[in-house]
Amino acid sequence: MARDKKGSLPTGRRATVRVKTARGRTVSSQRWLQRQLNDPYVEEAKKRGYRSRAAFKLLQIDDQFKILKPGARIVDLGAAPGGWTQVSVERVSSGKNKGVVIGIDLTPVEPIAGATVLAKDFYDEDAPAILTELLGGPADVVMSDMAAAATGETQVDHMRIMGLAELAHDFAREILKPGGAFVAKVLRGGTERTLLDRLKKDFAKVRHFKPEASRADSAEMYVVGTGFRG
Incomplete structure (x- = not known):
């Protein structure tokens, strides 16, 4: 994944991850999980060792x-x-x-x-x-x-x-x-x-x-x- 010139913004196209419906998981929690899995800042935070995308x-x-x-x-x-x-x-x-x-x-x-x-x-x-x-x-x-x-x-x-x-x-x-x-x-x-x-x-x-x-x-x-x- 590429980064911008300041190194703080991850860029580049990624394949969308779809979350399968699971028993016991609410619609809102399913949406939250899908958003997290497809958020480039979440992925980049993990790579850099940051504790949150914030x-x-x-x-x-x-x-x-x-x-x-x-x-x-x-x-x-x-x-x-x-x-x-x-x-x-x-x-x-x-x-x-x-x-x-x-x-x-x-x-x-x-x-x-x-x-x-x-x-x-x-x-x-x-x-x-x-x-x-x-x-x-x-x-x-x-x-x-x-x-x-x-x-x-x-x-x-x-x-x-x-x-x-x-x-x-x-x-x-x-x-x-x-x-x-x-x-x-x-x-x-x-x-x-x-x-x-x-x-x-x-x-x-x-x-x-x-x-x-x-x-x-x-x-x-x-x-x-x-x-x-x-």
Whole structure:
């Protein structure tokens, strides 16, 4: 399979894999399995040793905005299963410039070489102080790919994920250094304007971005703030 010039997007034609109907498998689970089997990012993630296809979303975000710089201090909120943490380690620990990557998630994460991942709630009052100590100073980037479990109710799901993005922003304000960057998953649905207005007060530039690795039929996109005013 070929790759694009940036190395983050698998390309090339593949034979479609069809999933046979199995007793006990629902129609929705059968569709999910077929989508997974025919998703080039799932295959490429396995080849590269990434823990999830979501790793390519961060690769494409960074290709666009250049936020994961060698030597940077990174905080990955809601790090499980670890794909974004793996990408961060690759990109900030380049050559002699060894960055620091700290992940945090309530769900325990298998160890990742070059990173520290805490099994802890970032809502905890002591979390910013603990992370700052582990980082050795304020963060250059705070990022979140968090998403609440889907309910099937579009507006409810939208409000829940926007709530997580707002909490991630609140956290970022406590731990980012001036000039730092913030990335968070959001869903289109009408209330994202509130978050954008908040971010524009704290960051010099705020933009929406939908990586090619985000499925076309998904309302998912990312908000990226750069130039934290501190």
